[in-house]
Amino acid sequence: MTEPALSFADIEAAHRRLAGVAHRTPVLTSATADAMTGARLFFKCENFQRMGAFKLRGAYNAIARLDADRRAAGIVAFSSGNHAQAIALAARLLDSRALIVMPRDAPQIKVAATRGYGAQVVLYDRYGEDREAISRRLAEERGLTLIPPYDHPDVMAGQGTTAKELFEDSGDLDLLLVPLGGGGLLSGCAVAARALCPRCTVIGVEPQAGDDGQRSLRAGHIVHIDTPDTIADGAQTQHLGHFTFPVIRDLVHDLVTVSDAQLIEAMAFFAGRMKIVVEPTGALAAAAAFFARAPVRGKRVGVVLSGGNVDPTRFAALIQRAASPAPAQS
Ligand SMILES: *Cc1c(COP(=O)(O)O)cnc(C)c1O
Numbered sequence: 001m002t003e004p005a006l007s008f009a010d011i012e013a014a015h016r017r018l019a020g021v022a023h024r025t026p027v028l029t030s031a032t033a034d035a036m037t038g039a040r041l042f043f044k045c046e047n048f049q050r051m052g053a054f055k056l057r058g059a060y061n062a063i064a065r066l067d068a069d070r071r072a073a074g075i076v077a078f079s080s081g082n083h084a085q086a087i088a089l090a091a092r093l094l095d096s097r098a099l100i101v102m103p104r105d106a107p108q109i110k111v112a113a114t115r116g117y118g119a120q121v122v123l124y125d126r127y128g129e130d131r132e133a134i135s136r137r138l139a140e141e142r143g144l145t146l147i148p149p150y151d152h153p154d155v156m157a158g159q160g161t162t163a164k165e166l167f168e169d170s171g172d173l174d175l176l177l178v179p180l181g182g183g184g185l186l187s188g189c190a191v192a193a194r195a196l197c198p199r200c201t202v203i204g205v206e207p208q209a210g211d212d213g214q215r216s217l218r219a220g221h222i223v224h225i226d227t228p229d230t231i232a233d234g235a236q237t238q239h240l241g242h243f244t245f246p247v248i249r250d251l252v253h254d255l256v257t258v259s260d261a262q263l264i265e266a267m268a269f270f271a272g273r274m275k276i277v278v279e280p281t282g283a284l285a286a287a288a289a290f291f292a293r294a295p296v297r298g299k300r301v302g303v304v305l306s307g308g309n310v311d312p313t314r315f316a317a318l319i320q321r322a323a324s325p326a327p328a329q330s
Contacts, residue, residue: 008195047308055086061158083149088119150184151241160188174299177285180204181235183244190251234281268322
């Protein structure tokens with residue numbers, strides 16, 4: 001086995017850097033959700049994080065770790081989603097500059113939000129050009145540091161602070177459910193779980209249409225897929241990372257999937273019963289608990305709600321498709 005990409009000490013160090021910068025988000029509970037599932041659920045609400053998702057944690061930690069010269073030269077990142085806004089905000093907080101490579105057809109609201117945090121946006125043609133190649137070229141030409149959305153030890157360490165706070169606030173857990181895209185959040189949380197509650201089972205949850213993580217675990221190597229068609233836009237990744245995959249393989253007990261319809265039911269539950277807005281990707285872990293995709297009954301279960309960034313109009317349209325105001329008993 002190769003040296004793991006990150007240790008719990010890296011997560012503790014990241015947590016110290018984030019003190020006073022990232023919110024310590026609340027852990028909410030719901031008697032209705034508990035009755036529905038027969039479990040005791042602890043929701044870690046990163047939908048209340050600054051910029052609306054956990055991604056600020058990793059982005060800030062990664063930029064804070066750069067030396068002053070590299071920080072001053074600036075950051076480049078490619079993303080149409082939460083990573084873009086996280087890098088933009090973190091760069092501003094750390095007196096750096098961010099250049100974000102986004103597809104020309106990205107939602108206007110996301111381009112505007114990224115610019116609103118002070119980043120410069122470079123648009124590219126999603127069908128004709130490779131965003132990674134563009135970002136690398138810009139990094140080289142302008143002396144910028146490329147910070148990827150998940151496959152980076154400092155990003156993973158930052159994301160792991162989410163689970164560290166959850167264990168500190170909720171006490172021992174039997175099971176931890178974490179959304180999975182490229183695996184930055186899951187790998188960081190798994191390292192935190194092993195250190196703080198070694199008997200806790202860790203399960204990652206990905207969209208049914210994007211089950212590359214599950215397939216990768218079975219195959220024993222990273223499996224690549226086409227961009228999956230799912231409403232969970234934060235988990236439309238095509239493959240796990242070279243840093244995240246080994247950590248997930250070694251520390252995560254299982255990966256399960258949920259359907260878009262189940263994500264919608266979970267979002268409707270949070271809006272209707274708990275009065276909180278959770279974006280589709282943010283509802284992955286909760287949907288697994290609500291629809292018994294993971295063995296929650298009789299257990300104390302941590303559920304990471306990873307983000308809340310969804311356009312209100314789209315949110316309304318999505319939850320209108322929900323079959324019932326609360327998901328069926330599982
Ligand atoms: C990015 C993102 C994820 C997936 O995180 P990874 O580190 O890529 O696995 C999950 N939820 C939300 C809200 C995200 O923005």
